[in-house]
Amino acid sequence: MSSFSLSIYTIRVASKSGQHVKLGEINGTSLRQLIEDHLTGARGTLSLSTGENKVIRVEQFEASENTFKGIIRTGKYGYESELIDSKDGKVTHKKKATEAELTPFYFLIFAPDKFDEGVVVLQRFENFGIRTILLSNLEKYFRDKVNGYYLRINPLISSKQLDHWLEGRLTKIRLTKFGLPKGDNF
Incomplete structure (x- = not known):
């Protein structure tokens, strides 16, 4: 059975001094507008890494x-x-080095103008995902459009949980509910 999961990250914008700024106050524009412009321009076009x-x-x-x-x-x-039919083992197509199998991945980006932090949710399929290619693509676009500001994208984790996990060996995190647990763990 195939395994799907979601990875969650924070998204912030910092000035050259390292100070985080509100997502709606980035050199006369907003992160929301920059993301919309980038996604609109990239819709349907192929970008190579x-x-x-x-x-x-x-x-x-x-x-x-x-x-x-x-x-x-x-x-x-x-x-x-070679691509084969799994039922009879016959070759159905010979893939060239220039061809790529495009797998679909869901994404959600929440970037509120009034706050200095947003959230990015990315789907994973087994050991495949879009984090590296999407976020590096978005960071490059951001650098080209806004001078003097930096996009920071980091895994979402509470400081208490991070301290607890650093005492041992973390091998996997799995979110199974759409909310944080109750109690002192967070």
Whole structure:
């Protein structure tokens, strides 16, 4: 059975001095506007990440007041292989080194103008995901558009939980509910 999961990150903007700024006060624009411009420009177009031999394409997205959600497809290229029919073992296609199998991944970005922190939720499929290619693509766009500010994207975790996990060996985190547990753990 295939394994799907969600990874959650915080998204912040810092000035050259390292101070975090409100997401709606970035050199006369907002993170929300920058994300919308980037996703609109990237919709349907293929972007190559040549160092990683990956492609990314914004398939669809919806924007509301502070939230973006949609589907991004990504895949690797750079090697040849055969695709077979799993029922009879016959070769159905010979993949060229320039071809990539594009897998769909869900994303959600919440970037409220009045706060200095937002949330990014990215779908994973088994050991595949879009974090590296999507976020590096977004960071590059951000650097090109806004001089003197930096986009920071980090895993979402509470400080108490981080201190607790650093005492031992963390091997996996799995979120199974749509909320934080009650009690002193958070």
